[in-house]
Each structure stands twice: as C-alpha cells, then as structure tokens.
Amino acid sequence: MGASTIGCAVNQTIEAIIQKCLHNAIPTSRTNSDWLKISNDFLQYWNFPNCLAAIDGKHVVTFAPKKSGSLYFNYKKSFSYNLMAAVDARYRFIMVDIGAYGSNADSTVFSSSPFGNAWLNNPENLNVPEDAPLPGTTNKNPFVIIGDEGFALKPTILRPYPGHKLSVKERIFNYRLSRARRVVENAFGILSQTWRILLKRLEVKKESAINIILVCCILHNLLRMESATQCETTTSTASQAPVDRDESSVPASSGYDVRSQFADWCVTEGDLDFQYKMI
Numbered sequence: 001m002g003a004s005t006i007g008c009a010v011n012q013t014i015e016a017i018i019q020k021c022l023h024n025a026i027p028t029s030r031t032n033s034d035w036l037k038i039s040n041d042f043l044q045y046w047n048f049p050n051c052l053a054a055i056d057g058k059h060v061v062t063f064a065p066k067k068s069g070s071l072y073f074n075y076k077k078s079f080s081y082n083l084m085a086a087v088d089a090r091y092r093f094i095m096v097d098i099g100a101y102g103s104n105a106d107s108t109v110f111s112s113s114p115f116g117n118a119w120l121n122n123p124e125n126l127n128v129p130e131d132a133p134l135p136g137t138t139n140k141n142p143f144v145i146i147g148d149e150g151f152a153l154k155p156t157i158l159r160p161y162p163g164h165k166l167s168v169k170e171r172i173f174n175y176r177l178s179r180a181r182r183v184v185e186n187a188f189g190i191l192s193q194t195w196r197i198l199l200k201r202l203e204v205k206k207e208s209a210i211n212i213i214l215v216c217c218i219l220h221n222l223l224r225m226e227s228a229t230q231c232e233t234t235t236s237t238a239s240q241a242p243v244d245r246d247e248s249s250v251p252a253s254s255g256y257d258v259r260s261q262f263a264d265w266c267v268t269e270g271d272l273d274f275q276y277k278m279i
Contacts, residue, residue: 014211017218025221026093032127039129039143041089047272048180049134049265053086053094053145055157056184057106060213062202074102081206083213084109084116086145087184092224096217099210106150119145119156134262136269141261146181153255158262171279173263176270191220 035052042051059080065072072079080102086095097113110116118125131140146158153159160177161170192198195216202209266275 014215017215021218025218032129035129038088045089046180050141050143052143054181054184055086055145055147058083058188059102065206072102082109084113087187091183091187092221093217098213107152134265146177155255155258158259169263169267172266172275175278176266
C-alpha cells in the first residue's frame with residue numbers, strides 16, 4: 001500500500017475513535033456525585049481530602065510549525081505542543097487541552113483552557129460540590145485541584161509551600177500534596193510508554209498532531225476503565241475521629257488560608273505514621 005493510502009486510513013481511524021469514544025472516555029460534564037467519587041478516591045488512595053484532580057502540563061515534541069517563530073519553543077530547548085491535563089486518583093484524564101504554545105507557562109495554559117476558565121470563574125458550570133469539612137473537622141473548606149509550583153495559589157488550587165526553610169507542618173503538607181499530585185506525572189508516564197509515538201518528534205501538521213495526542217488520551221482512559229487493578233498502591237485511611245479544637249464555621253477566604261487549613265489537617269486529624277520519615 002502507498003504511504004498516502006496508509007495515511008488516509010490512519011486519519012479516518014483517528015477521526016472515528018474521537019467521534020465514537022471521546023464522550024465516554026473523557027466526559028465533558030460530570031455530576032456532583034461523580035466529583036464526590038473522585039474526592040473519595042483521592043482520600044482513600046492518596047490520603048488527600050477534598051481533592052478533585054491533579055493538574056500539570058506535558059510537552060509533546062514536534063518540528064517547528066511553519067511561520068510560528070519561537071511560539072512553540074519551550075524552556076527545554078525544543079519545539080512542542082502543550083498537553084494540559086487534569087487527572088483523577090486512578091490515573092484517568094478528567095480534562096485535556098492540547099495544542100497550546102510550548103513557550104506558554106502551565107498556569108497560563110490552564111487558565112486559558114475551557115476547563116480552567118470554568119474552574120476559576122464559573123465552578124457552578126462544572127457541578128463542583130459545595131464546600132465541605134475535611135475529615136474529622138467541622139470547618140468547611142472548598143474542593144480543590146492540586147498542582148506544582150508552576151501554578152498560582154488560589155482558594156481552589158493548591159500548590160506547595162515555596163522555599164527551603166520550612167516548618168515541619170509545611171514540609172509535611174508539601175509531601176502529602178506531592179504524594180497526591182504525582183498521579184498526573186504517572187499518568188503522563190503510562191500514556192507515553194503505552195503509546196510510544198509520544199516519545200518521538202511528531203512529523204505531522206498541527207491539526208493531525210492534536211488528534212493523535214487526543215486519541216492516545218482517549219485510548220489510555222478506555223484501558224484504565226477496563227483494568228482490573230486501577231490503582232497499584234498500599235495506602236492507609238486517615239483517621240476520621242474529630243479532635244477538640246476551636247474552629248470557625250466560616251470558610252477560608254484565600255488560597256493561603258485554605259492551604260494553611262489543609263496543612264493543619266495533615267498533622268492533626270489526617271496524621272499518618274509514615275509521613276515524618278519522608279521529610
């Protein structure tokens with residue numbers, strides 16, 4: 001068969017997979033109960049409460065698109081498309097945004113994506129659950145997504161404490177957040193090792209590259225749904241017993257307040273025996 005014939009068949013297959021499987025593999029909308037199930041998974045598997053997703057960006061290397069200048073040239077000194085993703089506790093993609101300039105920061109890509117814009121400005125459109133107490137407490141906190149230092153701290157987006165001279169509580173929080181956040185890094189690793197075209201430099205037009213990356217994400221989710229063992233880890237559930245503390249019922253108003261309350265929880269109600277060995 002000629003190369004053009006094979007290319008046409010591949011493109012038709014990609015389009016068919018997107019058309020038939022995208023909605024089931026990566027739903028565009030979720031119910032309140034769907035989000036609560038994800039939150040329960042993060043608490044059960046990774047001991048992090050009120051968490052709905054871990055977010056991060058991945059650079060998919062490509063040749064420089066024509067007339068693009070340095071827009072796709074990233075800090076790794078290569079040209080790339082940005083794959084921005086939100087991942088649940090079982091390594092499944094909740095949201096993907098593909099094709100942003102490789103030179104853009106992750107925070108910019110996320111806030112410009114439809115999911116990120118809705119999360120920051122109109123969370124009610126996503127059916128995000130109302131604020132709820134952390135396990136064993138009475139003070140309400142928002143449901144959050146977690147990211148690394150590349151994201152801005154918001155009441156609904158948590159990132160690690162910066163710097164090196166940190167208190168024990170802050171280092172514990174950074175460890176606990178990193179432990180939960182690494183699911184997105186693991187998801188990218190599983191994605192690339194399964195669909196190894198993502199380990200190579202894509203030699204196709206931007207539209208085709210976006211479709212290839214999207215199909216890989218769709219197939220990744222379908223395989224994760226079919227897998228009998230979806231989360232390979234040994235975890236312990238945080239204690240649910242409340243402690244005597246004077247807590248206000250008024251929810252935290254800033255990202256700093258929310259992060260502080262999560263950090264307090266990690267060394268009190270949510271304390272884990274092994275966490276002190278990890279800092």
